[in-house]
Amino acid sequence: MAKRILTALIGAAVMGIGAQAASATTLGDVKAKGFLQCGVNTGLTGFASPDASGNWSGFDVDYCKAIAAAIFGDATKVKYTPTSAKDRFPALQSGEVDVLARNTTWTINRDTALGFNFRAVNYYDGQGFMVRKSLNVKSALELSGAAVCVQTGTTTELNLADYFKANNLQYNPVVFEKLEEVNAAYDAGRCDVYTTDQSGLYSLRLTLAAPDDHIILPEIISKEPLGPAVRQGDDQWFDIVSWVHYALVGAEDFGITSANVEEMKKSTNPDIQRFLGVEADTKIGTDLGLDNDWAVKVIKAVGNYGEVFDRNIGTGSPLKIERGLNALWSKGGIQYAPPVR
């Protein structure tokens, strides 16, 4: 009852009082605490979900681990804060989490009014629709009159409104705050349609009572560039979080994997030498506030971008998502890392 208001109140109060105490840099804070506080979702298989003994794994979780590895050389120095779509932004704003790695879409509103910074896009996604096969729907344009289940606090609910309006379709939104509630309502037949990021749909379908009874419609109605977000006002921290992603992509580009990274240190390719911090007198890590071999630590901890993708959401996972747009720029996708030099 009043608990929800209370939480929000405390959140607001924390923003009013707590932030006062924050020290100059996030990196300094993280090092002082000895761990990274990472905001993830509450449980979306493939992206972030805890197992029975509370160990988190997933695509977003690997980003938390990679950042921790870059800072501490130890991917286990992470504490996870599960956040619903709605709670995630106050959690980051108030300083409760150091970074938000939670399939969050980079939008201008979040980049400006909400006070966040985005740069690295670790997954190019788009919004899709899932329906029961028995409805015999082949396209989203046939959905007029449907009840649509959606999670609040997302770009999803905004795109949904725009898409149905633009195409002159009627619908009845059924809006929940928690992911489990949306899932349960869709499974119980409260809605005809489930809409969210397409990657999310693949993951969620696996949790339904009978996954094979549902299909994901071909339409993608939005651009959802997902990536880690940080608070504005700390450029060093923003650089670290962005460059961890670029290191993962760069490693895939160079063919460096968790298995061969030690080997690669001996490479004579100057680009690779610089990337791995073995170049003489390099400042490639210290300029970031990290050790020069930070990229090595990242790759040892989680592998390169391709490995992270395949293990959690790609061919090596139950989700079996194609690389598509998320293939390297050199392989027909748009994942591209700026040069390390």
Added chain:
Amino acid sequence: MTIDATIPPGKDKPTGSILNDPKVRGWIYQGITLLLLVLFVYWVTTNTIENLKRANIASGYGFLNGRAGFDVGQSLIAFTSDSTYGRALVVGFLNTILVAVTGIITATIIGFLVGIGRLSKNWLIAKLSMVYVEVFRNIPPLLVIFFWYSGVLAVLPQPRDSLALPLDMYINNRGLAFPRPVFDAGSQFIFYALVIGIIASIFFARYASKKQMETGKRLPVLWTVLGLVIGLPVLTYLLAGMPISFDVPIAGKFNLTGGSVVGPEFLSLFLALSFYTAAFIAEIVRAGIRGVSHGQTEAAHALGVRPGLTTRLVVVPQAMRIIIPPLTSQYLNLTKNSSLAIAIGYADLVAVGGTILNQTGQAVEIVSIWIIVYLTLSLSTSLFMNWFNAKMALVER
């Protein structure tokens, strides 16, 4: 926000320093408390503003005029994604009021029935009432809500197998669909007739009771009132050429289209809040009736008043004085508990506010709106009930 320092009724003059005067001290303590409070509020406010600025978060209430961009499932007023955030909050507010008012009415009715039931001489009724109270009083309200929601969803059929009810109503797991009246030209007269009927009824009831006081004669109040409130509008409807038509629900591709729908979210929240709060009201009613001394009943019987009338004219009016104050806090509880709506996706003030908070990031502003609205709702309920209580208290001899 001042402390109510209880000062002993000291008649004797203070000896020595003025600081020993309890009255003066009381003022000093209250002054200090007030000062600290003002300073605290000032500190929190400036700090918040400062920090929001530092975090580059926009602030102010200007965002309320912005385009909402999202749709709301249940709304009592017209709302589209082109409406403003401000209007979205109004939609949420009205939904809160709707579920609170209907919930309060139903909870009161169930509560009185069960409360009186517990005092019944009939063993079965008394025990059933007791079980009811114990079950609902001991379950957290959120569970009761989930119970109804999953219960309602599990029991009701899919839209394709909607259950047809009389009067063109249908029920399925998307809610209860019923014909929506469409008011054509001329229907305003029916409304006028209703208003006239109600006003006339009030006057007639007053006149009737005055007449009874004076002459002891009883006029047929019930029939006259029914005739005025129902008969008059119906007659007007017929005379005006039946200007109201109905938009009936018909089966569409996914769901019923046309008509009006009460969603399962509202139904389950309404049922849960009513049933939950009724358990507490039942106990209050029982305590209230028990609180009227048995001698009152005996005296009434000795005067030859029939048992039914004794309850209505002697026991209940006195019990009401005991019942109303705690009843007020149950009404407040129900209103506040309605914010649990968010768990099942009912678009109340907290749910809609939460969405806006998230889309705009205006946490401080939205939280302040929540606080003000719930405070106002609670205070007005209290004021009304205090007024009602004072009115009932006058019955006392």
